[in-house]
Amino acid sequence: MESKKPNHVVVMAFPFGTHAVPLFNLVLRLAIQAPTLTFSFFSTSKSNQSVFGSTSNTNNIPRNIKPYDVDDGVPKGFTPKHPMDVFNFFIESMAENFTNRIRSVYGGGDEMKMMMIKCFIIDTFMYFGSDMADQLGVPLISFWTAGPSSLSTHYYTDLIRQTITLGPNGIDGREDELIDFVPGLSPLIRTSDLSEGVLFGFMELEFTHVKHKMGLALPRAAAVTMNCFPELDQPVLEDFKSKFQKCLTLGPLALTSHEYPSHTHDDPHGCLTWLEKQKKTSVAYISFGSVTTPPPDELAALAEGLEESGMPFLWSLKDHAVGQLPNGFLERTSRRGFVVPWTPQQQVLGHDAVGAFVTHCGWNSVMESITAGVPMICRPFYGDQRLNCRMVSDVWGIGTRIKDGVFTKYGMMECLDMIFSEEKFRAKVGTLRGFAKHAVGPEGSSTKNFKTLAKIVCDGC
Incomplete structure (x- = not known):
């Protein structure tokens, strides 16, 4: 047989x-x-x-x-x-x-x-x-x-x-x-x-x-x-x-x-609805993936930089880390900031209100950012993230790294100003986005x- x-x-x-x-x-x-x-x-x-x-x-x-x-x-x-x-x-x-x-x-x-x-x-x-x-x-x-x-x-x-x-x-x-x-x-x-x-x-x-x-x-x-x-x-x-x-x-x-x-996940916290109310390419989106959370002192410095910059922001931050933010931060920034425990990242990056992505440089996040045409601010932690960060900042020129590798208040403000004011980053990531779509x-x-x-x-x- x-x-x-x-x-x-x-x-x-x-x-x-x-x-x-x-x-x-x-x-x-x-x-x-x-x-x-x-x-x-x-x-x-x-x-x-x-x-x-x-x-x-x-x-x-x-x-x-x-x-x-x-x-x-x-x-x-x-x-x-x-x-x-x-x-x-x-x-x-x-x-x-x-x-x-x-x-x-x-x-x-x-x-x-x-x-x-x-x-x-x-x-x-x-x-x-x-x-x-x-x-x-x-x-x-x-x-x-x-x-x-x-x-x-x-x-x-x-x-x-x-x-x-x-x-x-x-x-x-x-x-x-x-x-x-x-x-x-x-x-x-x-x-x-x-x-x-x-x-x-x-x-x-x-x-x-x-x-x-x-x-x-x-x-x-x-x-x-x-x-x-x-x-x-x-x-x-x-x-x-x-x-x-x-x-x-x-x-x-x-x-x-x-x-x-x-x-596919829905949008349980209303991130996309919130983004609809923001101006085009005005929002800084912050997320460090499903595993990583910056240490408490860096979380505080990142928050202080966001607050003083006056920038609208959407921050995906795990519940256990919210308590490490500066006292009164959420209340003081409530009119222009939105902190949630989870976001539909691909849809968020694809929204035209998002103008920068503060990321740990995991490969999936880097690819999703390129696909959406959004320049990056990089704070890598381990594994391939450091190499990805080098590619983003020095090889492709589609983002910048946090000064000295750790978040500080003024370092964060400097990076935000750079990404939102210099069109070269958006132009270069836009070119890669075109290659991605053709592929x-x-x-x-x-x-x-x-x-x-x-x-x-x-x-x-």
Whole structure:
């Protein structure tokens, strides 16, 4: 009897930060394109609940996407004292837990059921997926949720470590040394812009080893995909094309995901209604993503700068941090300021009242700001945020960084004045916005690359 063709695609999401949602949106497009395939979406229970929502909210999700929960690695009965505890437990056990869960879904010891799998789509952090795909002889798609330059620093980690020999004090005194020897990377990138674990910070943590391993695994993927477009980082992407089997830019995802049924939040706090009452490009929008909150002294300095500037502002600030604002700040600024715990960021940035984005420089936020044509004021904190900030301020010239890397009252006022008074920032980000729109158009690079990706995933189905 003839065996059935493989018709399952295994998706492995990284369940922290904003990694899972972009991957889900990509899978959503593929699931609509290939209704005869089943996309098995593996992530932790908490992440899946966030992505898929409650059962009542899944009506718009195609039936050929199936979520499966994976153990997060936290020992039963353990009470985390810090968010990093959960993260570290997950990292140390993710390869074993994902492998075991996938095998349990596909029959455990029944290798014939494993043969139902025709492709793997993984967050790039899930490097061990390369081994599973190799064992089954099926293609693997690696999806990088950040920017090309940050991926380059992980791919070339060994070269960077071999070229920059550090002393006992690490990069102390060498923070401004240029990384001008990595193929394609902007010569303006400095050692201090690198993510922790490349040259400094947490060198012995398991996550540092994970990032190194993922860099080494990239050439094994049938395609490395990312949320960007060529004009953002052409030299790095050209280098990738010579190193990877395929390098496919698919972004900005913010311009493609809205075409498909997806999990979209409404505007529970009335942000868009409030923006309707403001003048065009007059509002400073402040948000530091779902994870980061500046320290109390910086929150106070940021608030003082906003107050003295007289600028209208919309601030997405978690409830627990509101108490750290200066006494009377909310009352004194109530006529021109709006502080809420959550905003529909993509819609907010797209509103013509917003004239500047004060951001931590997470990649999704940077891409959404470019897509909306809004210049940025950058205060990065960790990971790829520092490198993204360097690209925004020094390479693309579409924003500025906070002086000395921390919020001060007068530093904030200076940045606001610069962004709102100098048209060069708005002009440059407007140019990139045009490239972004073309990329997702009928003849654009992202549209063509998605068709290439869909052919890899759907080949033979």
